[in-house]
Amino acid sequence: MPSIEIIGSGIVGLSCAAFFAEKNCDVTVISSSNGPDENCCSWWAGGMLAPWCEMESAEPLIGELGLESMKFWKQFTSSYQQQGTLVVATSRDLPDLKRFGRRTNNWQQVKQDQIATLEPDLADRFTTGLYYPDEAHFDPRQVLPELVTHLKNKGVKFCTQTSFSKQELEAPSKADHRIDCRGLAAQDHLDELRGVKGEMLLIKSNEVKLSRPVRLLHPRIPLYIVPRDNGLFMVGATMLENENRSGATVRSVLELLSAAYALHPAFGEAEIIEIGVDARPAFPDNLPRIIHRGKTTYLNGMYRHGYLAAPAMAKQLVEQVLRLNTTSEQSNEPAHFTGNM
Amino acid sequence: MTIKFYDDEISSRLLIGTALYPSPAIMLEAIKASKAEIVTVSLRRESGTEQAGQNFWSFIKDSGAKVLPNTAGCKSVKEAVTTAHMAREIFETPWVKLEVIGEDDSLQPDVFGLVEAARILSEDGFQVFPYTTEDLVVAEKLISAGCEILMPWGAPIGSGRGLNNIYGLRSLRAHFPNIPLIVDAGIGLPSHAAAAMELGYDAVLLNTAVAKAGDPVLMAKAFALAIESGLQCYQADPIEKRDMAAPSTPVAGLPFWNQDHA
Numbered sequence: 092m093p094s095i096e097i098i099g100s101g102i103v104g105l106s107c108a109a110f111f112a113e114k115n116c117d118v119t120v121i122s123s124s125n126g127p128d129e130n131c132c133s134w135w136a137g138g139m140l141a142p143w144c145e146m147e148s149a150e151p152l153i154g155e156l157g158l159e160s161m162k163f164w165k166q167f168t169s170s171y172q173q174q175g176t177l178v179v180a181t182s183r184d185l186p187d188l189k190r191f192g193r194r195t196n197n198w199q200q201v202k203q204d205q206i207a208t209l210e211p212d213l214a215d216r217f218t219t220g221l222y223y224p225d226e227a228h229f230d231p232r233q234v235l236p237e238l239v240t241h242l243k244n245k246g247v248k249f250c251t252q253t254s255f256s257k258q259e260l261e262a263p264s265k266a267d268h269r270i271d272c273r274g275l276a277a278q279d280h281l282d283e284l285r286g287v288k289g290e291m292l293l294i295k296s297n298e299v300k301l302s303r304p305v306r307l308l309h310p311r312i313p314l315y316i317v318p319r320d321n322g323l324f325m326v327g328a329t330m331l332e333n334e335n336r337s338g339a340t341v342r343s344v345l346e347l348l349s350a351a352y353a354l355h356p357a358f359g360e361a362e363i364i365e366i367g368v369d370a371r372p373a374f375p376d377n378l379p380r381i382i383h384r385g386k387t388t389y390l391n392g393m394y395r396h397g398y399l400a401a402p403a404m405a406k407q408l409v410e411q412v413l414r415l416n417t418t419s420e421q422s423n424e425p426a427h428f429t430g431n432m
Numbered sequence: 433m434t435i436k437f438y439d440d441e442i443s444s445r446l447l448i449g450t451a452l453y454p455s456p457a458i459m460l461e462a463i464k465a466s467k468a469e470i471v472t473v474s475l476r477r478e479s480g481t482e483q484a485g486q487n488f489w490s491f492i493k494d495s496g497a498k499v500l501p502n503t504a505g506c507k508s509v510k511e512a513v514t515t516a517h518m519a520r521e522i523f524e525t526p527w528v529k530l531e532v533i534g535e536d537d538s539l540q541p542d543v544f545g546l547v548e549a550a551r552i553l554s555e556d557g558f559q560v561f562p563y564t565t566e567d568l569v570v571a572e573k574l575i576s577a578g579c580e581i582l583m584p585w586g587a588p589i590g591s592g593r594g595l596n597n598i599y600g601l602r603s604l605r606a607h608f609p610n611i612p613l614i615v616d617a618g619i620g621l622p623s624h625a626a627a628a629m630e631l632g633y634d635a636v637l638l639n640t641a642v643a644k645a646g647d648p649v650l651m652a653k654a655f656a657l658a659i660e661s662g663l664q665c666y667q668a669d670p671i672e673k674r675d676m677a678a679p680s681t682p683v684a685g686l687p688f689w690n691q692d693h694a
Contacts, residue, residue, distance in 0.1 A: 148454050194646060285456075285487035310590055311452065332456075332488035342505075375491065377455035 092116045093416045096264045098255070099272035100124065101131035102231075102397045103390050105238050106163070106405035107270050112245040114409060119248040119266065127235035132274060133397055135291055135367045137317045137327045138234070139304045140164060140227040141176050142399060143197045148313070150378055153396050159403035161227060167241060168234040170320075173227040174303035177201070177209055179220040181353055187308040191221065198223045212299050212355060228304050230319045231398070268412055269387045275334070275372040277391055281382065284391060286334030286370030290343040291327035294351060296361035299324075307350050314350045323364065326351050330395065334370045371395055381408045388412050433667070435612060435634050437470075438527070438559040438580055440498070444469045445629065445659045447500065447614065448652070449639025456491040458648055463495045466652035471497040472529055472637065474504040475519045489522070500561060502529035507542070509549045516553050528553060529561045529583070529616075529637075539589040539617075543570045547577050554578025563616050566600035568607055575611065582608065583616035583637065586628065590640045592620025595627055605632045622651075622658030629662025630670070 095111045097104045100122035111118045124130045142157025165171055178198075180188040192198060198221040207214030209222065243249065257279070260271075271277055278284045301318040308314070317325040329343045344366060351358040374380055374392035379400050382389040390408050393400055434441040448468040453459035463471055473492055475485075492499060501519030506512040509532065516528040532549055534542025541564055550560045554577055562574050566584040574582060584604055587593035595601060596618065605613060615628040616637040625636045636659055645651035 150454070190644075333485040334487065373455075375455065375460075376457035 093267035093413070095119070095268050095270060095412075096121060096266035097270045097272060098122070098260075099131075099274060099276075100127055100239075100249070101272065101274055102127075102133035102136075102235070102401045103274065103393060103405065104270070104272035105235065105242065106401040107272060107390060107408060108242050108247050109163075109167075109238065109245075109402070110405050110409040111270075112242060112247050114413060116413075117266075118242075118246075119250055120242070121250045121252050123252065123254060127239065129367075132289075132369045132371050132393075133231055133235060135289065135327075135369045136231045136397055137291070137304070137315060137325050138229045138231040138398060139176065139315065139317060140229070140398060141223065141304070143195050143223045143226060144176055144178065144306060144313075145396065145399065146195045147191050148194075149396065150376070152378060153399060156379075156403035157396070157399035159406070160399055160401065163402035163406075164227070164229065164234070164398070168229050168237050170229040170233045170237075171227055172229065172303075173225070175209075175222055175224040176226040176228075176304050176306060177206070177213075177220055177222055178306045178308065179206070179213070179217040179354075180308040182218075184308050184310070185219070187310065188219065188221065191308060195221075195223075197225060209303070210301055210305065212301065212357075213305070216355065226304075228317055264386060267386070268416060270408070270412070271387055271389045272391070274391065274393075275370055277372070277389060280384075281389060281391060283374050284372055285332075285375075286336075287373050287394065288329065288331040288333050288335055288368065288370050289327065289395070290329045290331075290339040290347065291325060291367045292344065292347050292351075292363060293365035293367070294324050294326060294348075294358065294361040295322050295364050296324065296358055297322045298357040298360060299355045305354060307354055309346075309350065312346075314347070316351055316354060324351070324358075324361070328395070336368055336370050339366050339368045371397075379404050381411060383411070383415060388415075433663075437561075437612060442469055442498075442635075444656075445635040445663055446625075446656055447472060447616075447635055447637040448642060449637070450474075450492055451639055452643035453648055456488065459643070460491060460495055462642055462648040462652040463497060465649045465656065466642065467656045469497055470500050471495060472500045472502045472639070473519075473523070475501050475515055475522070498527075499523045499525055500527050500529050501525065502563075503531045505533065506531060507533050509545045509552070512545070512549045513552055516549075516558060520558070526557060526559045527561065528558050529563060531563045541565060541585070543567065546570070547573045550574055550579050551577035561614070566597055566604050568604060571604060571608065575608075581612045581614065583614045585617045586615045586624060587618025589617045591618050592641060593618055594620055594624035595631075598627075598631070601628070601633070602631055622654045625655055626658040626662035626665070629659055630665050632666050635659075 092115050094117040097120045108118050108120050140161050142154045146154050201220045201222045203218050275286045304317040306315045326347045373394040377394045379392045434443050444467050446468045447470040448466050449472045503512040503515040512532050532542045532545040560579050561581050563583050587596045612634045614635040615633050619638040642648050642651045
C-alpha cells in the first residue's frame, strides 16, 4: 500500500486520512495547526447533517453525498444526534415555507401542537412548520478532536508545519502520493477556487432549550440555530461573495441575532460568546471536486457542505488514488489527468 | 429594435440581477439563457473591500454583459454616493442603478434622498438609473436632476407580486413618452413582465424571480420569451377591450337563429 501525505487537517484532510488508514496505507497528516482549530472552516460549521433540507437550494449530488457521509459520522462521534430538523417561518415568510416544502422531501408537516411536542419552548410561537425526522446534528468542535484521536489510534501520524513555501508544495512529495486538502489556501494551485464569506455566532442561554436544529426561513440566507451542550447555541450563517475574513459586519450580526430573537424572545437575554468569520472554499458550481495532477490529488470546494460531502468524497478519492498508484506502478509513469466527478 | 440607455444601444429588454443564485455557474447559465445584455451587481453587500470580491466579479465580467452596479442596501444619500463612486472605479462605468432605501419592511425607495443623490451623481458625470416609485412628481424631479431613465417599481423588491399599480404605471408611460422606462422589482412571473412590456415599458429588471426559481436557467428563458412577446404585442398595437362580443366573421347572411348568438 502506498504511503500518503495529506496536507490540511480540516474536515477534508481528516476524512481522507480515515479512508486511507482503513486501507492500511501509511498516512501522515501535515497541517499548519496542531489539530483542528479556528484556522479551518470546519471549526466554524453548524454541524448539521441535513441532506434533505439542503435540497432546497443545493444540487442533488449534495444529497447523495450527504446520505453516504452520515453513515461515516454515525460511527465516529459520540455527539451524533438524530433528532431531525424543524423548519419554521415567521407569518410574513409563510409563502417561503410552502416553497421550501415543495423543493424538498422526506418531511412531515407539523402544526402548533406537534411543534410543542417536539420543542416545548417553541409552543405557541409558530402555527406550522416542516419536520425532517431523519436529519442529524453534532458539535464539530467535539467531532474533530474525536476523529483525530481515532486516526492516531489507527496509526496516522500528525505533523505540524506552520506554512509551506511554493517550492515545498511544488517539490515531489516524499510519500508515494500527496493529497492537498488545504481548502481556500489551495487557491495558489486551483484557479477556479473562490472564497464565500460566512459569519456565525455562538450564544449561551439557560432559558431556552432546543433538542434539534431549527431553521428560520429568511429570504436570502439559510438561517439556523443548532443547540450544543451547556446552553450553547450556534447561529449561522451568512453567505457573501467575498473572501474577507477579517471580521463580521454589523449588519450580518444583527441579522443573525434578530433571527434568534424572532425564534424566541428569551434569546434576547442570551450571552454572546463568539462571533466567527471564515471563507468557504468553493468552485463555480459550488460542488466539490477531486482533481488529479501527477502525484498530487486535490480535494476541495466543499462550499457550505463540508460535513455532508467530505467523507463521501474522501472515500471516492481514496479509491481513485489507489487505482492510480497501481496503474502508474505498472506503467512506471506518473498518471496525468485532471477530472472532477 | 434597439433602445438607447444614455449613450448605449441595447437590444435585450431584460436586465437581470446577480444575487441569490445557487452557484455562480448557474448564474452564468441563467444570464446566458435570459439573453440579457445588462446585469446588475450589488457592490455594498457582497464585497467588503475591492480585493475581497474580485473572484465573484470576475464571473460577472465573464458573462460578457454590461455591468450596471447598484447601490442596494444604501439608506442615505451619502452611502449611495460613496457606493456609486466605488462602483465606478471597480467596474469602470458611468452607469449606476441608484437605490436609496427608505423603509426596511417594504424596501421602498426614499424618494427625497433619491432625488438628491441623483442630482449629486448626475452632476459628477454618472449616468443614473434611479429605482423609484410610480409617482409622477418624483419622476419629474429625477429628470430635472439629470436622470435620462426612470425605473419605477412593479411591487416591493423580492415580493413577486407583479404590477401593483397598473394605472400609475400607465400614467407614467403616458407622461414620459420619450424617457426609457424600466419596471424594476416586484416581478414574480413571466406574465408580469409581459404585462409591463404590453403597457409600453421599454424593459424589465428582475432578479429573485429567476435566481430563486427551482430551475433558474429555465425560468430565465421563460422571462426572455415573455418580454419579447410583450414587446411585440405593444409594437403590434393590440385591440381595445369592448363590453360586448365582436364577431370575427361577418354575420350578414347567417340564419336568424345563429345571429342571436353570433
